[in-house]
Amino acid sequence: MTDAIDEPQICNSKRCTEPAEFAVRWNNPKVHTPDRRKIWAACPGHVDHLQRFLELRGFWLDTVPLVDADD
Known part of the structure; x- marks a missing residue:
């Protein structure tokens, strides 16, 4: 069985x-x-777009390198 953390993450931006x-x-x-x-x-090309989308709705908290996401 492979841990999900071992598989590369793909950007969640559409397509x-x-x-x-x-x-x-x-x-x-x-x-x-x-809490x-x-x-x-997010990939480098879409991080700003996804962040702005969430900021406009008042949902964005922060953006961190993916390796630090569990902190």
Whole structure:
């Protein structure tokens, strides 16, 4: 059995197949408890777009390198 962490993450932007390097962490306060962190994996080309999408809705918390996402 292979751990999911061992498999490369792919960017969550629509139709993107690039490897993800960033974790865009967010929370929808209407749906999630304050301590809940949702994560979108993002490649360098889409990290700004995904972050802005969440910022406009007031959901964005922070963006970190994908390897640091569990901190």
